[in-house]
Amino acid sequence: ETAVFQTPNYHVTQVGNEVSFNCKQTLGHDTMYWYKQDSKKLLKIMFSYNNKQLIVNETVPRRFSPQSSDKAHLNLRIKSVEPEDSAVYLCASSQTGGGYEQYFGPGTRLTVL
């Protein structure tokens, strides 16, 4: 099956803890993304990678750090989570180029208590 896979589906943690999310795509794409989706369904891009290289780094707190081991994998680590980090984190991938659509994973829902 070719798709974008994310783990875990859900994560509940307490303020100050560290969390990590994983994303893998089997579509053969070169570009991968992390988005944050808030409770109002607003999609905000956080990072874009092309062939393991960071291309876009939006204004994101420094406690967020992405990592890509190869073009098919993109992880996100959050050090010392805060309540405002509660959201759905969506991973996506696409072919490189302006006319290509993005393929999204199902998301990881993070709840910070």
Added chain:
Amino acid sequence: GDSVTQTEGPVTLSEGTSLTVNCSYETKQYPTLFWYVQYPGEGPQLLFKVPKANEKGSNRGFEATYNKEATSFHLQKASVQESDSAVYYCALSDPGGNYKPTFGKGTSLVVHP
């Protein structure tokens, strides 16, 4: 920078009625325009895309025309069904690359039987 403005939701309709979700965009370039749909518990998925002005995209009874003069890309469906209940996103990416696509805020559609 680029921007996309779309109808604020929620939009509530009865089955069998028609739908229009307005989408206007601003960019200095010649973008590809997209409509994505997100069903509960899933990531957004492409509904259709249109790369050229004055062309129409369509899928599952939904359609939109790329109007370059009016900078609009309104989503329409003649007769909605309960299964169309979802969040709809209008988006654009510039021809120079898709590392930072621009999404609208999303429009939640609720269709009652």
